Every structure is written in C-alpha cells, then in structure tokens.
Amino acid sequence: xxxxxxxxxxxxxxxxxxxxxxxxxxxxxxxxxxxxxxxxxxxxxxxxxxxxxxxxxxxxxxxxxxxxxxxxxxxxxxxxxxxxxxxxxxxxxxxxxxxxxxxxxxxxxxxxxxxxxxxxxxxxxxxxxxxxxxxxxxxxxxxxxxxxxxxxxxxxxxxxxxxxxxxxxxxxxxxxxxxxxxxxxxxxxxxxxxxxxxxxxxxxxxxxxxxx
Numbered sequence: 001x002x003x004x005x006x007x008x009x010x011x012x013x014x015x016x017x018x019x020x021x022x023x024x025x026x027x028x029x030x031x032x033x034x035x036x037x038x039x040x041x042x043x044x045x046x047x048x049x050x051x052x053x054x055x056x057x058x059x060x061x062x063x064x065x066x067x068x069x070x071x072x073x074x075x076x077x078x079x080x081x082x083x084x085x086x087x088x089x090x091x092x093x094x095x096x097x098x099x100x101x102x103x104x105x106x107x108x109x110x111x112x113x114x115x116x117x118x119x120x121x122x123x124x125x126x127x128x129x130x131x132x133x134x135x136x137x138x139x140x141x142x143x144x145x146x147x148x149x150x151x152x153x154x155x156x157x158x159x160x161x162x163x164x165x166x167x168x169x170x171x172x173x174x175x176x177x178x179x180x181x182x183x184x185x186x187x188x189x190x191x192x193x194x195x196x197x198x199x200x201x202x203x204x205x206x207x208x209x210x211x212x
Contacts, residue, residue, distance in 0.1 A: 009049060016045035020198060027190055039075050042198055043068040046205040059098035060208040066091035067201060081181075082135060088174075089139050092146040095167070095204065099149035102160065107152035114144045121175065128182040136178070147171050159207045166203030173197040 019041030026034035043064050052058040070087035073080045118140055129136055150167030154160050173196040180189040 012045040012048050016042040019045075020194075023194065024191065027194075036072075036075050039071050040068055043071065043201060046201065046209075050205065050209055055101060056098050057208045059094045059101070060204060063091045063094035063098070064201065064205065066094060082132075085135055085139055089142055092142045096142070096146050096149050098208075099146070099153045099163065102156040103149075103153035105152045107148055110151040111148050114148050118144045121178070125178055125182045132182070136182070140178075143171060143174060159210050161207075162203045163207035166200045166205075166207065169196045169200035169203065173200055 019038045023035055023038040026032070026038060046064055047061065047068070050057060050061055050064070052061040066087050070084045070091060073087055074084035122137060122140060125136060126133070147167040147170070150164045154164035173193050176186055176189060176196070177193050180186040180193075186192065
C-alpha cells in the first residue's frame with residue numbers, strides 16, 4: 001500500500017515540484033529549451049494522478065489537458081499566443097461545465113463584483129488591444145464565468161473551496177499576463193504569472209483528486 005502510494009502520489013508530485021524549479025531556473029538563466037521541457041511536466045503529473053472516474057473529474061481532467069496544450073503553445077513561440085489563448089478558453093469551458101454540474105446557484109454577489117472587475121480590466125486593456133480586442137473580450141468573459149461558477153459551488157463539499165480559490169488565482173495570473181502584454185510591463189511578470197498559475201491548477205486539481 002505504501003509503495004503504491006509513493007509511485008502514484010509522492011513520486012509524481014515530487015517530479016512536478018522539480019519541474020517547476022527547473023522552469024524558474026530556465027527563466028533566471030534565459031534558457032528557452034529548459035523552460036519548454038519543464039513547463040508541461042506539472043500538469044502531466046496531475047493528469048497521471050487524476051483518474052477520470054466521475055463526471056466532475058472527467059471535466060477537470062479535460063481542463064487540465066487543454067491547459068497543458070496551452071502551456072506548450074504559449075512557450076513555443078509568442079506568435080502562437082492566439083492558439084494558446086483558444087486552448088485555455090476551452091479549458092475554462094471544461095471547468096465551467098464541471099462547476100455548473102455541482103451547483104446552479106445564481107451567486108449574484110460574486111457575479112456583480114466579477115462583472116465590475118471585467119469592465120474595469122477591459123477598459124484598462126482596450127487602448128493596447130488593437131486586433132486582439134475580440135479574442136481578449138471573449139476570453140475575459142469566459143474566465144469570469146469560470147470564476148463565478150467556481151465560487152457558486154464552493155460549498156458543494158469539503159474540497160470545493162479549493163476549486164474556488166484556484167479559480168481566483170487563475171484570474172489573478174491571467175490578469176497580470178494581460179496587463180504585462182497589452183498595457184504596461186510588469187516587473188517579474190513571468191515569475192508572478194507562473195507561480196499563481198501553478199497554484200491555481202494545483203488547487204483545481206486537488207478539488208477533484210480529494211485524497212485524505
């Protein structure tokens with residue numbers, strides 16, 4: 001039992017943590033190849049650990065898989081930004097379906113705050129969007145819906161709050177990315193984006209993994 005737990009849980013989590021450290025080493029050293037190799041590993045570890053045995057797990061699995069694709073596309077070349085954006089868009093849709101299946105509560109208060117946040121964010125980004133205005137507007141809308149539905153299901157069980165927290169970290173990560181790309185350079189942007197992104201995905205993953 002202990003040996004099985006080591007290979008199915010401890011080992012993949014250790015590999016994920018090492019890959020994260022290697023990725024940040026790649027940032028510090030300016031080594032693109034190291035970043036490219038290390039970046040997909042954490043989500044690969046999560047996918048290895050997560051058995052899609054329930055509908056919720058299946059949609060979270062799909063979201064992680066689509067996010068993995070987006071990770072690779074965004075790291076390969078800045079020219080593939082739109083393709084990466086589309087991949088993450090579908091990842092958020094998978095997460096939305098997972099969260100909606102858990103709760104259909106209106107969640108009007110979070111919806112109101114997120115709507116105001118979205119309007120302010122789009123207003124800030126608008127002057128720098130140029131031809132990216134429509135894709136960014138669609139993506140912003142979808143990720144806000146994802147966060148809204150994550151917050152609406154936060155009381156579904158003891159683990160649902162992790163998904164809600166993960167969604168908020170995801171919004172923060174993508175917010176920093178958007179400001180850095182379309183408005184003004186953010187100091188240590190890549191570090192902030194990736195740390196909060198991996199925290200987000202880890203929390204969403206854990207909400208489905210549910211190990212005692």
